Amino acid sequence: MGREAVLDVLSHTDQHLSAEDIYMRVHETYPAIGLTSVYRTLDMLVNIGLVYKFDFGDGRARFELAEGPKGKDHHHHLVCTGCGRIVNYRDFIDEEVALLKKTEEGLSKKYNFAITNHLIQFYGLCEGCRKP
Amino acid sequence: MGREAVLDVLSHTDQHLSAEDIYMRVHETYPAIGLTSVYRTLDMLVNIGLVYKFDFGDGRARFELAEGPKGKDHHHHLVCTGCGRIVNYRDFIDEEVALLKKTEEGLSKKYNFAITNHLIQFYGLCEGCRKP
DNA sequence: TTTGTTATTGAAAACCATTTTCATTTGCAA
DNA sequence: TTGCAAATGAAAATGGTTTTCAATAACAAA
Numbered sequence: 001m002g003r004e005a006v007l008d009v010l011s012h013t014d015q016h017l018s019a020e021d022i023y024m025r026v027h028e029t030y031p032a033i034g035l036t037s038v039y040r041t042l043d044m045l046v047n048i049g050l051v052y053k054f055d056f057g058d059g060r061a062r063f064e065l066a067e068g069p070k071g072k073d074h075h076h077h078l079v080c081t082g083c084g085r086i087v088n089y090r091d092f093i094d095e096e097v098a099l100l101k102k103t104e105e106g107l108s109k110k111y112n113f114a115i116t117n118h119l120i121q122f123y124g125l126c127e128g129c130r131k132p
Numbered sequence: 133m134g135r136e137a138v139l140d141v142l143s144h145t146d147q148h149l150s151a152e153d154i155y156m157r158v159h160e161t162y163p164a165i166g167l168t169s170v171y172r173t174l175d176m177l178v179n180i181g182l183v184y185k186f187d188f189g190d191g192r193a194r195f196e197l198a199e200g201p202k203g204k205d206h207h208h209h210l211v212c213t214g215c216g217r218i219v220n221y222r223d224f225i226d227e228e229v230a231l232l233k234k235t236e237e238g239l240s241k242k243y244n245f246a247i248t249n250h251l252i253q254f255y256g257l258c259e260g261c262r263k264p
Numbered sequence: 265t266t267t268g269t270t271a272t273t274g275a276a277a278a279c280c281a282t283t284t285t286c287a288t289t290t291g292c293a294a
Numbered sequence: 295t296t297g298c299a300a301a302t303g304a305a306a307a308t309g310g311t312t313t314t315c316a317a318t319a320a321c322a323a324a
């Protein structure tokens with residue numbers, strides 16, 4: 001099972017890798033593992049909650065390790081719609097999370113949803129993509 | 133140009149229509165218009181800023197009319213990961229928008245981004261999907 | 265009105281990330 | 295060993311979206 005291999009790749013990067021990115025890196029160490037298995041493993045890790053799956057709008061899913069219980073690494077994303085660059089930001093995170101939590105409770109009650117997740121992203125153009 | 137037709141469809145629903153949904157509705161009134169044109173028109177309307185494009189994770193993009201300058205209809209989304217139902221909520225919106233705006237300014241400055249957009253979504257299971 | 269040039273259009277084909285299928289291999293218990 | 299279920303990867307299928315391309319519409323110049 002490529003579980004370990006996939007987790008290993010994800011825990012040694014702060015980039016936002018696609019399934020194929022991960023496949024290629026895993027492949028260096030375990031050439032026997034196929035792309036299908038990487039997809040299957042990722043799917044499983046996402047279901048378990050060990051990995052987050054994101055969609056930044058470029059047509060392919062990106063994956064990152066879920067932060068541990070300490071949540072020290074919690075961040076949100078700033079996405080450049082020009083070049084696709086993704087910035088992890090931690091500024092304001094505490095305030096955002098506090099508000100989110102409050103909102104979450106309100107929404108859960110009002111709409112009778114069991115909320116498991118939220119998504120906050122900002123979109124814009126980075127310096128390089130604004131100039132030309 | 134199906135511009136009018138597409139806008140007309142979008143302004144008469146509060147659902148979150150996919151390109152094909154829109155195509156089918158437009159098709160009732162203008163049978164001559166093809167799916168390709170609907171995609172092209174949507175693309176253009178999104179670029180212009182008249183329409184928002186969303187990804188709720190079910191593999192197809194959804195579109196909704198951008199709220200007018202008054203912004204009276206501004207809302208965020210609550211998505212059921214079970215059945216795909218999407219709830220537009222307006223509760224807490226003011227607080228969210230206020231924080232978002234503040235965050236936006238901070239991020240713009242710090243990361244030198246021209247932020248044009250943000251996305252907030254909550255994911256969970258609705259009552260019906262939780263029971264069985 | 266003609267002629268020429270460009271923009272618009274839709275049908276069909278191509279694209280491409282992801283999923284399914286399926287035959288094979290592996291793991292493991294009896 | 296033997297038998298059977300789970301796991302695996304290669305290849306095929308899927309399906310939303312994008313491209314291609316030939317045909318048509320729009321419009322400008324003559």
